Amino acid sequence: MDGVKVAGVSSLKEVVAKINGTKRIEPIVVDRENLFKSQMKYNVDFTDVKGQEQVKRALEVAAAGGHNVIMIGPPGSGKTMLAKRLPTILPDLVFDEALETTKIHSVAGILAEGKGLIATRPFRSPHHTISDAGLIGGGSVPKPGEVSLAHNGILFLDEFTEFKKNVLEVTRQPLEDCMVTISRAAISLSYPARFMLIAAMNPCPCGYATDPNNECTCTPQMIQKYMSRISGPLMDRIDIQIEVPAVLFTELADKEKGEASTIVRRRVQFARKIQLDRYNLKDGMFANSQMESNDLRKYCKLESKSANLLKIAMEKLGLSARAYDRILKVSRTIADMDDKEQIQPSHISEAIQYRSLDRKLWL
Ligand SMILES: Nc1ncnc2c1ncn2[C@@H]1O[C@H](COP(=O)(O)OP(=O)(O)OP(=O)(O)O)[C@@H](O)[C@H]1O
Ligand SMILES: [Mg+2]
Ligand SMILES: [Zn+2]
Structure with missing residues (x-):
């Protein structure tokens, strides 16, 4: 807190002594800048992930545009490992964001002993058995839920298909409003909840439908039923x-270390700067993921070559109108990363690749 002098005392006697001037007690000085900087370190890094270049690129695109992500892969393919490292490539927290996140964690009573400030983006990974109150907040004196604890960071929903339908459904509202309001008889409270959603799932019940090293034991019907458990309303936001x-693993053993998070983060910040300049926080907008349909028409105008490419892909892959909007948004981000005002065919074709679930190539 600025502009206040704070001196620590251990008894009222000391207070009296201080006022009478018989004892000098120096105010405590905290170097805010230094404290903030020293706490900004993550204990994981993108460099830990070997290979998986395409997945890492997709996560970089997601970080650059603030897009929600779903990862589909067999057990042990590294989904959890990758998700955990996503905060490390997001833009550095600014001080006000750190304060906000710290306040929420403090209210929830989960601020670690001796920790005054959270200076890294939170990563929250609630188990799929969580209740809707646990996820969005609740209790007689409403406490923040996981969506608020993830504020300014990542909410990771592992084993996405295992979450109860109603629990996933309540996640939609904070995703749209970036905050939650919890009403009780005595009190109504709002907590901020602006987070990136990362979901993860296997391609089928046994997990191995996309794994050439393991045989899948599922029937097409079993896979169909499994896929139908994905929440439609939430998928619209991904x-x-x-x-x-x-x-x-033997393949990974030979691979060199991946690029460090600081380097990836620099590129992400570059693309974020372009978006911030474009939207200038109009209606609170700072990233491409926030574009609505009228924004898409304004900021994602396609030249005929790109428009044709997208049209052909839509027809060939049987993509929906919803997918069309998602592809436009993501290609805007890829163009920004490439420092291009105009979306180009290469940006479109990369964005089309990020529709794996629509294409369900393993079915
Ligand atoms: N690309 C990689 N580079 C280095 N280590 C990896 C990589 N992929 C997987 N691993 C190792 O394999 C372990 C298992 O990965 P992880 O738990 O992230 O898989 P998962 O996809 O989440 O699996 P599940 O579906 O069972 O949850 C990791 O802890 C890590 O040690
Ligand atoms: Mg996992
Ligand atoms: Zn299977």
Whole structure:
């Protein structure tokens, strides 16, 4: 807090002594800048992930445009590992964001002992058995839920198909409003909840439908039923669908270390700056993922070559109108990363690749 001098005392006697001037107690000085900087470190890094270049690129695109993501892959393909490292490539928190996140964690009573400030983006990974109150907040004196604890960071829903339908449905509202209001007889409270959603799932009940190293034991009917458990309303909010391929550990052993998070983050910040300049926080907008249909028409005008490419792909792959909007949004982000005002065919074709679930290539 600025403009206030704080001196620590251990007894009222000391207060009296201080006022009488018989004891000097120096105010405590905190170097805010230094404290903030020193707490900004993550204990995981993108460099830990070997290979998986396409998946890492997709996550970079997601980070650059603030897009929600679903990852589909067999057990052990690294979905959890990748998701955990996503905060490290997001733009650095600014001080006000850190304060906001800290306040929420403090209210929830989960601020670690001796920790004054959360200076890294939170990563929240609630188990699929969580209740809707646990997810969006609740209790007689309403406490923030996981969506608020993930504020300014990542909400990771692992084993996405295992979550109860009603629980997933309540996640839609904070995704749209970036905050939740919890009403009780005595009190109504609002908590901020602006987060990136990362979902993960297997391609089928046994998990191995996309894994060339393991045989899938599922029937087409079983897979169909499994897929139908994906929440439609929530999928509407997820721009990027990526397939995470299985990799043999022996393959990984030879691979070199991946790019460090700081380098990826620099590119992400570059693309975010372009978006911030474009939207200038008009209606609170700062990232491409927030575009509505009228914004799409304004900011994603396609030249005939790109428009044709997209049209052909839509027909060939049988994509829906919804998918069309998602592809436009994501290609805007890819063009920004490429520092191009005009969306080009290469940006479109990359964005089309991030529709794995629509294409369901393994079915
Ligand atoms: N690309 C990779 N580079 C380095 N290590 C990896 C990679 N992929 C997987 N691993 C190793 O394999 C372990 C398992 O990965 P992880 O738990 O992220 O898989 P998962 O896709 O989440 O599996 P599940 O579907 O069972 O949850 C990781 O902890 C990591 O040690
Ligand atoms: Mg996992
Ligand atoms: Zn299977």
